[in-house]
Amino acid sequence: MDYQAIRQDIVTYAQRMYDEKLVSATSGNISVRLPDRSDAFAITPGSESYQAMTAERIVIMTIDGDILECPEGARPSSEWRLHAELYR
Numbered sequence: 001m002d003y004q005a006i007r008q009d010i011v012t013y014a015q016r017m018y019d020e021k022l023v024s025a026t027s028g029n030i031s032v033r034l035p036d037r038s039d040a041f042a043i044t045p046g047s048e049s050y051q052a053m054t055a056e057r058i059v060i061m062t063i064d065g066d067i068l069e070c071p072e073g074a075r076p077s078s079e080w081r082l083h084a085e086l087y088r
């Protein structure tokens with residue numbers, strides 16, 4: 001399945017959070033459970049500015065920590081385990 005729309009939604013809301021000063025610099029995270037996989041989710045990458053983030057940088061991973069899609073040089077947020085627990 002192509003997750004481009006989900007990735008773009010995450011970026012849109014991440015940038016909105018930044019614009020509304022709900023987060024600063026690289027703080028805060030957004031994730032979304034994938035509609036076709038109950039064991040996987042999309043999450044913002046770690047240590048990347050929301051202001052400059054693009055949909056291609058969003059990481060797709062399982063709740064067990066397996067990376068399914070991750071662009072070169074990116075890594076999931078350090079808070080991925082918390083997000084995974086919420087999806088269990």
